[in-house]
Amino acid sequence: RLRVVDRWLALCQRYHKRCIRHSIPRSEFLVPSRLIDLRQPSRPRLILNHALTKLSNIQYATASHRWRDEMMPKLLLVNIDDMRRAITGEFHTLGLQRCHRDYEKTSIRYFWIDALCIVHDDPCDVDQE
Numbered sequence: 001r002l003r004v005v006d007r008w009l010a011l012c013q014r015y016h017k018r019c020i021r022h023s024i025p026r027s028e029f030l031v032p033s034r035l036i037d038l039r040q041p042s043r044p045r046l047i048l049n050h051a052l053t054k055l056s057n058i059q060y061a062t063a064s065h066r067w068r069d070e071m072m073p074k075l076l077l078v079n080i081d082d083m084r085r086a087i088t089g090e091f092h093t094l095g096l097q098r099c100h101r102d103y104e105k106t107s108i109r110y111f112w113i114d115a116l117c118i119v120h121d122d123p124c125d126v127d128q129e
Helices: 001-013 081-087 092-104 123-128
Strands: 034-037 044-047 062-063 110-112
Touching: 001 044
Parallel strands: 062 110
Antiparallel strands: 034 044, 034 110
């Protein structure tokens, strides 16, 4: 199923005018402040946008947790440095594990998930993201 999605994405980027990235100035793309780097699925980590600025073609997938539990692990000012090294333990949620499993089958390396990419105890970051 995801191989089909990967194929569709490749066709879009090759043949659809709105998807041909090199014809659209990079400044028009919205890239979040933080993304999860899935290069090593067993050791995902949070990566900051400015570390990606040298890349001209950033592809990322998005997902959202179901916000039914206030105790759900989330990015905070106190854990952001740890998450930049590796997302482990309680933060490696079932939803994130599913994303790894699914997206490692595609060509998408970066991933955005609201619980882990927005600093939830920083009102400015919540507004910006």
